[in-house]
Amino acid sequence: MAKAKRVLKWQRDPEGMRIRILEAAKQEFAAHGLAGARVDRIAANAGANKRMLYYHVGNKEDLYLEVLEGAYExxxxxxxxxxxxxxxxxxxxxxxxxxxxxxxxxxxxxxxxxxxxxxxxxxxxxxxxxxxxxxxxxxxxxxxxxxxxxxxxxxxxxxxxxxxxxxxxxxxxxxxxxxxxxxxxxxxxxxxxxxxxxxxxxxxxxxxxxxxxxxxxxxxxxxxxxxxxxxxxxx
Amino acid sequence: MAKAKRVLKWQRDPEGMRIRILEAAKQEFAAHGLAGARVDRIAANAGANKRMLYYHVGNKEDLYLEVLEGAYExxxxxxxxxxxxxxxxxxxxxxxxxxxxxxxxxxxxxxxxxxxxxxxxxxxxxxxxxxxxxxxxxxxxxxxxxxxxxxxxxxxxxxxxxxxxxxxxxxxxxxxxxxxxxxxxxxxxxxxxxxxxxxxxxxxxxxxxxxxxxxxxxxxxxxxxxxxxxxxxxx
DNA sequence: ACAGTATTTATCCAACGGGTTAATTTCTCG
DNA sequence: CGAGAAATTAACCCGTTGGATAAATACTGT
CATH class of the missing domain: 1.10.357.10 (Tetracycline Repressor, domain 2)
Incomplete structure (x- = not known):
């Protein structure tokens, strides 16, 4: 038990997480439009929990705007x-x-x-x-x-x-x-x-x-x- | 009470109804896309009950296809x-x-x-x-x-x-x-x-x-x- | 090592929205 | 004129979905 090297359940990676979220959101919005996009699918494809979207970016519309701005950028x-x-x-x-x-x-x-x-x-x-x-x-x-x-x-x-x-x-x-x-x-x-x-x-x-x-x-x-x-x- | 000339609550007009439904659906799909369109709004704008859409045309996708075909026509x-x-x-x-x-x-x-x-x-x-x-x-x-x-x-x-x-x-x-x-x-x-x-x-x-x-x-x-x-x- | 904060997971929920069931009314035609 | 069919209304059902709450875990500096 002394050897029980603590195994991590997850790691922190705010920047990476944000990037993955926005990339997944871009694909989702592009594929289904604003109304057709599903927040849960974005989370899943970003390899994240749905709560992360709201934590890192905001609600669905914030997410969409950020994606749009990124595309123009x-x-x-x-x-x-x-x-x-x-x-x-x-x-x-x-x-x-x-x-x-x-x-x-x-x-x-x-x-x-x-x-x-x-x-x-x-x-x-x-x-x-x-x-x-x-x-x-x-x-x-x-x-x-x-x-x-x-x-x-x-x-x-x-x-x-x-x-x-x-x-x-x-x-x-x-x-x-x-x-x-x-x-x-x-x-x-x-x-x-x-x-x-x-x-x-x-x-x-x-x-x-x-x-x-x-x-x-x-x-x-x-x-x-x-x-x-x-x-x-x-x- | 003998004079109670029966007042109609509504009239039958299947053809007219169908036309109004399709017109309302066209506007709705054009304004909000397929996913963003709301069946209830279509019904309301057609001056109809939601059930009428299914009775005269079919489900949301049937409705959409009919509108699309009409547009090409x-x-x-x-x-x-x-x-x-x-x-x-x-x-x-x-x-x-x-x-x-x-x-x-x-x-x-x-x-x-x-x-x-x-x-x-x-x-x-x-x-x-x-x-x-x-x-x-x-x-x-x-x-x-x-x-x-x-x-x-x-x-x-x-x-x-x-x-x-x-x-x-x-x-x-x-x-x-x-x-x-x-x-x-x-x-x-x-x-x-x-x-x-x-x-x-x-x-x-x-x-x-x-x-x-x-x-x-x-x-x-x-x-x-x-x-x-x-x-x-x-x- | 530990306290405090940042990040992430695990559930929950109320509203919405498409679709259905059942009852009502109008029309037609014998 | 009345019965059966057609058209329409009213009410309900239930899975989905955006969003929120609370708890857990990982880091960071001291």
Whole structure:
């Protein structure tokens, strides 16, 4: 009995616990929305007791807001890492689209969270000074790129950077966020590798063609990346 | 007491009841999603007893699916009414964008329902033979328009109609579906009249510029409809 | 080693929410 | 006009769920 080395029933790890809780919450909210999310499932997936959520973060809505803020924080951080200054304008735009597209693919929860927040009419976001203070560098990046493009003659016209930003995001977002229903409607898997590649090529071609006035190879190639529609009745 | 002309407590109206239930359900599901929707609220807003939902339609999920199918049915019907045959290609494309844009504006519940269904990974849509059999005429319309455009020389290149369809829908969908969060991020109301007009002009200009190679007035005009970004830090 | 605090576990509960059962009223048609 | 079917109301049931309370265990500094 002297050897009875005291065996721990559990260890303290507040930081780790908090991280696991927020990660589990992110997955849960992304998968089921705010109303559909279950506090017990979050706790279980975090390997925690339900009480921990309230101890470390707060109630369900606090948890949700924290997740949402974290999601914005993350994308803003990655956006800042993208420097388009040294690229010539068309390449910069392509890089921008490529980044947006792949960020969305790598972080599907982000798309789901945005949809959930929009279902709530941005009720939480409005109260978050944190998010409102996190400005995306993209609009300014686009503005300078477009200006440079117009000066160099690469681009024919000036475009409102906000509109262009929303357009690029929209081209990527809609395809991915709605891939489930679109895949059913069109009767083909829009998320498989070839389909994704084809989509990226199309988006880049579309935007660059509009800006430069010259059609790039991909946009023009009829056969390229299966730009042809399959011979059937889609919707 | 002989005069006691029997006063009715309620009247029978199965068809009307069914319609009111489905309408109330559409609003409820659009406003709160599948998990957030409340059966009692649907009943109340339909001016009915909760039992009526189960009597006329079925359980919550049946109700949801019926609403979803109805939404697809409606847009398909309106789509068929749009004939692009007699327009020359650029005008046809503009008409297409205009229709899509305004349909989404007139039917915001449709956007919300699609988001809800995608959150559910299209689980219900997959089981709906009804929706799968309703083919949108748009892809075929686009195909012929693009072909005509290429032949006439209006368009420089052939584009996959499916990609173009998704792009047009995406440009409209994202802006409207995410207007709540975007409005907060950009610090301005994206749904007010001027903003909507500006957006429509931008989308038409973007797509037509890409297809025709010529920049239209709106796309080029720097001042037009406030294409200029406001002088501040958005996002 | 021990007192005090931080962290975690173990239960509990009241309200909510989907769905059901049973009674009531209206309508139809012979 | 009256009986049976259709439509609707009223009341109830019961598992789920967010949240709270209380007790236990692990750390930390002295």
């Amino acid at each position: 993350q994308i803003r951080a990655e956006e800042r890492g993208l420097d388009l200054e040294h690229l010539d304008p068309p390449e910069a735009i392509e890089r921008l689209i490529d980044f947006t597209w792949n960020y969305f693919i790598r972080n599907p929860e982000f798309l789901a969270l945005l949809n959930t927040e929009n279902l709530a009419k941005a009720r939480h976001l409005k109260r978050s000074t944190k998010v409102k203070s996190m400005h995306s560098p993209f609009v300014e990046m686009i503005r300078t790129v477009v200006n440079r493009g117009v000066e160099s003659g690469d681009f024919r016209v000036a475009v409102d950077p906000v509109q262009l930003y929303i357009s690029i995001a929209g081209l990527c977002f809609f395809y991915l966020s709605n891939s489930a229903t679109l895949s059913v409607i069109f009767g083909r898997d829009l998320l498989k590798k070839e389909a994704r590649d084809e989509r990226l090529a199309h988006m880049v071609a579309l935007v660059l063609a509009a800006l430069t006035g010259k059609s790039t190879a991909d946009f023009g190639k009829v056969k390229a990346a299966g730009l042809r529609a399959p011979a059937h009745q889609p919707v | 409606q847009i398909r019907a309106e789509e068929r009414g749009l004939d692009l045959e007699h327009l020359d290609p650029p005008e046809a494309i503009e008409r297409l964008i205009d229709f899509t844009w305004n349909y989404f504006i007139r039917n915001p519940e449709f956007l919300a329902l699609l988001n809800t269904e995608n959150l559910a990974k299209a689980r219900h849509l997959k089981r709906s033979t009804k929706v799968k059999s309703m083919h949108s005429p748009f892809v075929e319309m686009i195909r012929t328009v693009v072909n005509r455009g290429v032949e006439s020389g209006d368009f420089r290149v052939a584009v996959d109609p499916v990609q173009l369809y998704i792009s047009i829908a995406g440009l409209c969908f994202f802006y409207l579906s995410n207007s709540a969060t975007l409005s907060v991020i950009f610090g301005r109301d994206l749904l007010k009249k001027e903003a909507r007009d500006e957006r429509l002009a931008h989308m038409v200009a973007l797509v037509l510029a890409a297809l025709t190679g010529k920049s239209t007035a709106d796309f080029g005009k720097v001042k037009a409809a406030g294409l200029r970004a406001p002088a501040h830090q958005p996002v």
